[in-house]
Amino acid sequence: MTVETINTDNVKAQMRKGILEYCILLILARNDAYATVIINELKAAKMIVVEGTLYPLLMRQKNQGLLNYRWEESPQGPPRKYYMITEKGRQFLQELNASWDELVVTINAIR
Amino acid sequence: MTVETINTDNVKAQMRKGILEYCILLILARNDAYATVIINELKAAKMIVVEGTLYPLLMRQKNQGLLNYRWEESPQGPPRKYYMITEKGRQFLQELNASWDELVVTINAIR
């Protein structure tokens, strides 16, 4: 792997920081979901996330009151922890929408 | 300061991680500049950065061969360290442009 490739991967990872939290709320604003579903949705959108990243993030957002969860039986395997966005989460999501739009405008201005 | 505000500031700060490195290269791709100029340009684009963030970042990029610098006399005060982008920096910038575009597409897809 070349130095440049390592570099790009690292910067890409940094770019995603914070944006990941935004994506989770976007996904949960549409449907309740458990971790595997969220990971697959992100994968489909070309934003790869691993469990070790997602679980702590979901716990953080739950502790902040942005999310709640309920347990649901699974047809196969252990029960699933379905996360759902709270009213506070929706309000926060609106702020993040504004922040994201602002960021895009900023980059376009510099570009 | 409300909990929500602290939260938003934090997420905004996170969103900017990595993107800052991108912004520096964008600015230097147009003109050579020293730290104060870069900070002012970012400020004008609504992306606030402080010295303690910028100087280590410039040094990192210089060590990676993305930037070079030259000293220039100042009309008032100590000499200025003018940074300029290298050919390698321009190549890397193109990769970052692609990464950014991809990220925008991804967010729009989820949104």
Add this chain to the structure above:
DNA sequence: TTTAATACCTTGTATCGCAAAGTATTATTT
């Protein structure tokens, strides 16, 4: 000589994403 302005640099802290390894539950296979 002191003060103000400018410019560069360093240290310590909090946070984040991720790799890796671990725990627990259920159904299937042997």
Add this chain to the structure above:
DNA sequence: AAATAATACTTTGCGATACAAGGTATTAAA
């Protein structure tokens, strides 16, 4: 009944980053 496979959730340690705060150095003006 025991072992295995599949699924799902959790934790630990690491490297990287932005920032606050404080420090150093140079020049001109008071």
